[in-house]
Amino acid sequence: MNDDLETGREVLRTEAAALDALADDMPPGFTGVVDLIAAVPGRVIVTGIGKSGHIARKVAATMASTGTPALFVHPAEASHGDMGMIGPDDVVLMLSNSGEAVELRDIIAHTRRFGVPLIGLSSRPDSTLMRAADHHLTIPALPEACGLGVVPTTSTTLTLGLGDALAVALLRRRNFRAEDFGVFHPGGKLGAQMARVASLMHTDVPTVRPDTPMSEVLLAMTSGGFGIAAVVERGQLLGVITDGDLRRNMANLMSRCAGDVATRTPLTLPPEELAARALAVLNARKLNVLIVVEDGAPVGVLHIHDLLRAGVA
Numbered sequence: 001m002n003d004d005l006e007t008g009r010e011v012l013r014t015e016a017a018a019l020d021a022l023a024d025d026m027p028p029g030f031t032g033v034v035d036l037i038a039a040v041p042g043r044v045i046v047t048g049i050g051k052s053g054h055i056a057r058k059v060a061a062t063m064a065s066t067g068t069p070a071l072f073v074h075p076a077e078a079s080h081g082d083m084g085m086i087g088p089d090d091v092v093l094m095l096s097n098s099g100e101a102v103e104l105r106d107i108i109a110h111t112r113r114f115g116v117p118l119i120g121l122s123s124r125p126d127s128t129l130m131r132a133a134d135h136h137l138t139i140p141a142l143p144e145a146c147g148l149g150v151v152p153t154t155s156t157t158l159t160l161g162l163g164d165a166l167a168v169a170l171l172r173r174r175n176f177r178a179e180d181f182g183v184f185h186p187g188g189k190l191g192a193q194m195a196r197v198a199s200l201m202h203t204d205v206p207t208v209r210p211d212t213p214m215s216e217v218l219l220a221m222t223s224g225g226f227g228i229a230a231v232v233e234r235g236q237l238l239g240v241i242t243d244g245d246l247r248r249n250m251a252n253l254m255s256r257c258a259g260d261v262a263t264r265t266p267l268t269l270p271p272e273e274l275a276a277r278a279l280a281v282l283n284a285r286k287l288n289v290l291i292v293v294e295d296g297a298p299v300g301v302l303h304i305h306d307l308l309r310a311g312v313a
Helices: 002-024 030-039 051-065 102-114 128-132 154-173 178-184 188-193 214-224 243-248 275-285 304-309
Strands: 044-047 070-072 091-095 118-122 135-138 228-233 236-242 289-294 297-303
Touching (some): 030 135, 030 154, 091 102, 091 154, 118 128, 118 154, 228 289, 236 289, 236 297
Parallel strands (some): 091 118
16 A cells, blocks of 8 residues: 555656656747747647547647637548548647657648648657647657656646646637636536626615615515615615614614615625625625625625525535
């Protein structure tokens, strides 16, 4: 067991050291590749075979979800019809540690024939791939973490790391935001967290005037089913009344008006606030519901149950 743990630590330390080495000595062509991809009118076609192919799929998926249109094309399938997926406005990012995988030759030939920019990512600058490529991303040829020198471990980690570096550099170049990520990831918990309050709130806000008798306030609070009412004057929110406000003002409650018991500086949120942030605010203040306000006017009601149903938690 101890030997297994030590092996695990050794692998991680070897790969971490390799990433540090790559970070300290980034490929000179990195910025040029970012410039190229940012300007290309088409897509980034990411390709590779074997373990490099698996990494290529992940790099393509990361780019596509962060604002850089990208597509993985399997080199074997490209040789049997999928070459049509590579258009004249695209750029090809080809991953191959050795740069000599025979399965890549048809795509390389296609890019040369039709003038499609080719970016080569390899540890061997004198390989067939790198000699053919227009742009070069050379990773250091460091020992594989397997100890045998043959199992892709360190090399695939470096390739994946450099692919992530490209995706994030492009993300920042495009001023890609969290809400943009939500557009490309509408499903699942992450998509829900990227939702805006405006998409989850109820727009039928129970409202009363400051001089509204408490009997009518209670009807407004219960009819909406939210346990809250917005006190509004000339379209502007003056305060809110919640169940807590009712309990704090039980003495002679029914002889009072809405303005007498309302909380005058209530917690509110704008409709453009992220749903995840709204949930954090409600939890921090131990609230179940609040009024959504835009330009001083109440425009919605957000209940914690709306967030939970949407999968924000």
